[in-house]
Amino acid sequence: MPIGYQERPLVPLDVGDRAILRPDQLSGILAALRGRGYTLLGPTVRDAAIIYAEIAGADDLPVGWTDVQSPGSYRLAARPDGAFFGYSVGPHSWKATFHRPEITLWQAERQGDGGFTIHEPAPETSRVALIGVRACELAAIRIQDRVLLDGPFADPHYAARRRDVFVVAVNCTEPGDTCFCASMGTGPGVESGFDLALTEFVTDTEHLFLAEIGSGAGAEVLAEWPVDRATHGQIAAAAARTQAAAQRMGRSVDTRDVKEVLARNLENPRWEETAARCLGCTNCTQVCPTCFCTAVHDLTDLSGRTATRVRQWDSCFDRSFSYVHGGSVRRSGMSRYRQWLTHKMSFWADEFGSLGCVGCGRCITWCPKGIDITAEIAAIRAADPS
Amino acid sequence: MPTKAPRLAVWKFASCDGCQLSLLDLEDDLLAVAGAVEIASFPEASRAVGPGPYDVSLVEGSITTPHDAERIQDVRRMSRIVVAIGSCATAGGIQALRNYQDVKEFVSLVYAHPTYIDTLATSTPIADHVKVDYELHGCPVNKRQLLEVLNATLNGRKPVISPHPVCTECKRKGVVCVMVARDLVCMGPVTHAGCGALCPSYHRGCFGCYGPSDAPNTAAFANSLAYHGLTSEAAVRLFRTFAAGAPAFREQSLAIEESGARPSMSPEAGH
Ligand code: SF4
Ligand code: SF4
Ligand code: SF4
Numbered sequence: 001m002p003i004g005y006q007e008r009p010l011v012p013l014d015v016g017d018r019a020i021l022r023p024d025q026l027s028g029i030l031a032a033l034r035g036r037g038y039t040l041l042g043p044t045v046r047d048a049a050i051i052y053a054e055i056a057g058a059d060d061l062p063v064g065w066t067d068v069q070s071p072g073s074y075r076l077a078a079r080p081d082g083a084f085f086g087y088s089v090g091p092h093s094w095k096a097t098f099h100r101p102e103i104t105l106w107q108a109e110r111q112g113d114g115g116f117t118i119h120e121p122a123p124e125t126s127r128v129a130l131i132g133v134r135a136c137e138l139a140a141i142r143i144q145d146r147v148l149l150d151g152p153f154a155d156p157h158y159a160a161r162r163r164d165v166f167v168v169a170v171n172c173t174e175p176g177d178t179c180f181c182a183s184m185g186t187g188p189g190v191e192s193g194f195d196l197a198l199t200e201f202v203t204d205t206e207h208l209f210l211a212e213i214g215s216g217a218g219a220e221v222l223a224e225w226p227v228d229r230a231t232h233g234q235i236a237a238a239a240a241r242t243q244a245a246a247q248r249m250g251r252s253v254d255t256r257d258v259k260e261v262l263a264r265n266l267e268n269p270r271w272e273e274t275a276a277r278c279l280g281c282t283n284c285t286q287v288c289p290t291c292f293c294t295a296v297h298d299l300t301d302l303s304g305r306t307a308t309r310v311r312q313w314d315s316c317f318d319r320s321f322s323y324v325h326g327g328s329v330r331r332s333g334m335s336r337y338r339q340w341l342t343h344k345m346s347f348w349a350d351e352f353g354s355l356g357c358v359g360c361g362r363c364i365t366w367c368p369k370g371i372d373i374t375a376e377i378a379a380i381r382a383a384d385p386s
Numbered sequence: 387m388p389t390k391a392p393r394l395a396v397w398k399f400a401s402c403d404g405c406q407l408s409l410l411d412l413e414d415d416l417l418a419v420a421g422a423v424e425i426a427s428f429p430e431a432s433r434a435v436g437p438g439p440y441d442v443s444l445v446e447g448s449i450t451t452p453h454d455a456e457r458i459q460d461v462r463r464m465s466r467i468v469v470a471i472g473s474c475a476t477a478g479g480i481q482a483l484r485n486y487q488d489v490k491e492f493v494s495l496v497y498a499h500p501t502y503i504d505t506l507a508t509s510t511p512i513a514d515h516v517k518v519d520y521e522l523h524g525c526p527v528n529k530r531q532l533l534e535v536l537n538a539t540l541n542g543r544k545p546v547i548s549p550h551p552v553c554t555e556c557k558r559k560g561v562v563c564v565m566v567a568r569d570l571v572c573m574g575p576v577t578h579a580g581c582g583a584l585c586p587s588y589h590r591g592c593f594g595c596y597g598p599s600d601a602p603n604t605a606a607f608a609n610s611l612a613y614h615g616l617t618s619e620a621a622v623r624l625f626r627t628f629a630a631g632a633p634a635f636r637e638q639s640l641a642i643e644e645s646g647a648r649p650s651m652s653p654e655a656g657h
Binding site: 046047048049051072073074075076091092096101102276277278279280281282283286287297298299300301302303304312313315318319320333365366368369 | 574
């Protein structure tokens with residue numbers, strides 16, 4: 001059944017209101033965001049994938065493209081319609097936007113008197129609009145906020161980059177084979193943490209978006225357009241699309257007592273079997289939108305007069321990660337794989353009040369060995385003696 | 387800082403000179419290096435060769451002749467710190483392919499007067515012959531890393547050289563994995579970082595020229611190669627390029643040869 005679009009005179013829209021937009025209006029909204037000084041970061045086709053990068057506007061979106069994902073495999077594929085958001089999440093996440101892969105923390109300079117001065121560069125700020133953020137990604141941002149922002153020691157660099165952000169979210173209607181957000185309770189519909197949330201309708205005869213207003217900033221941007229206020233029928237149709245997506249999800253995790261099951265199975269033989277396949281390549285942790293671990297390094301200039309401390313993304317899959325005086329704590333691949341999975345799906349709950357996985361499936365698709373976190377959890381559960 | 391500039395020497399054994407060139411390629415930083423050390427011996431750059439002892443010796447190349455096996459002992463005796471640079475000096479280089487063959491046969495086929503040729507049966511890294519203080523991998527070494535090793539050595543600190551696999555560099559740069567998205571064979575998961583994921587950045591699989599990473603699971607990697615359509619001969623060749631003599635790659639290549647057939651593929655994983 002067509003959704004239908006009917007232009008109406010400008011009406012004030014408020015938080016929680018929903019409107020129907022045409023693609024040209026959405027393009028206009030993106031342009032308006034740029035006009036307000038936002039750098040647009042959004043999905044675009046590059047290097048054989050749909051990645052996140054700076055985009056100029058709607059023309060840069062992956063129109064005509066989708067992806068086919070499975071464990072260890074990602075392929076771009078053409079799609080016949082003109083959908084703007086007809087794909088599931090790709091290799092990049094918004095983590096790189098807020099929690100940069102590498103930053104300089106401070107520099108120290110020797111003084112003539114034998115002392116030294118410390119210079120801390122001001123954290124870089126940016127005014128960014130994220131376009132096409134999925135529910136699982138909003139959940140991941142919330143988790144990183146909890147870790148890097150909300151604790152007693154907020155990371156000033158993360159905080160500075162998180163401050164001025166406009167979020168155009170998208171309700172997922174195209175879950176992939178490696179997705180399992182429905183079972184993690186993080187998607188496919190977005191519930192909070194956005195300024196505008198879109199549901200895309202694309203058929204042979206119409207291409208429309210239902211836009212939900214999530215904030216005053218979102219209402220302001222939309223107020224510039226003579227948009228169509230959504231009817232109950234249209235709102236129900238959008239909800240149905242997201243609900244259908246929840247049914248089509250490629251994978252799932254049984255999260256009932258997963259925390260306890262993993263915690264009591266640290267000696268399960270499955271860990272060794274998986275470690276025999278795991279390359280220790282770190283890809284799963286780097287693509288994961290919640291993994292936040294870093295290492296710091298101290299560098300000097302040739303003369304030894306200045307020292308620089310840099311911070312880089314690190315990974316629990318590298319032996320150097322658990323290096324303390326005298327050697328690494330986690331020497332075997334088994335202990336490293338087990339650390340990763342049990343942290344995500346068990347001990348995270350004690351530390352941060354939720355599981356550390358949002359079910360985005362990136363670690364499954366982007367593992368060169370196709371090791372599947374959902375299958376691993378199921379195997380441990382199946383072998384759970386109690 | 388020491389009052390007298392530390393004396394630097396650069397040595398060449400069996401190699402292509404590419405790693406030494408990385409030093410000359412430092413451009414502006416080379417001037418800073420020249421200001422921080424006395425370049426006492428660097429035949430590639432200057433004919434003026436100052437006598438030992440040296441504070442730091444950079445050694446390029448592998449040991450392939452009886453003469454070189456003696457010469458490296460002299461270098462060690464004359465040097466306070468020995469840094470082996472590049473895949474030849476750290477793993478025997480591409481010429482370590484001879485370690486898998488009969489060198490006498492090569493010599494008789496290639497040279498008109500084989501009796502003039504005095505060569506060893508193997509190409510071996512510097513550390514097989516003398517104590518090496520630091521090994522910098524790469525073919526050629528990355529000039530920024532070379533500068534970092536010199537810098538750290540002069541400042542008495544540990545060089546900041548990541549022991550991670552190349553994949554880490556891909557992900558920090560946002561490079562889309564060529565193995566997952568293009569079905570290319572990429573040695574990155576078992577290869578030492580340092581190049582900045584150069585080949586994957588240009589849509590090529592990593593050739594493994596930096597040699598094995600810190601804790602490579604080469605067996606698991608070899609099992610994936612059949613999935614990517616490689617015969618066992620091709621899989622063996624993959625492990626035998628610039629770091630053919632590195633123990634982890636050598637052992638894996640021999641294991642594939644011994645197992646004969648195509649590497650097995652677990653149906654559950656597919657990879
Ligand atoms: S653990 Fe895997 S599925 Fe879960 S959030 Fe991280 S990358 Fe996504
Ligand atoms: S689980 Fe996969 S991506 Fe993660 S370290 Fe192991 S092989 Fe690499
Ligand atoms: S392209 Fe190669 S080095 Fe880069 S992540 Fe993929 S497997 Fe690793």
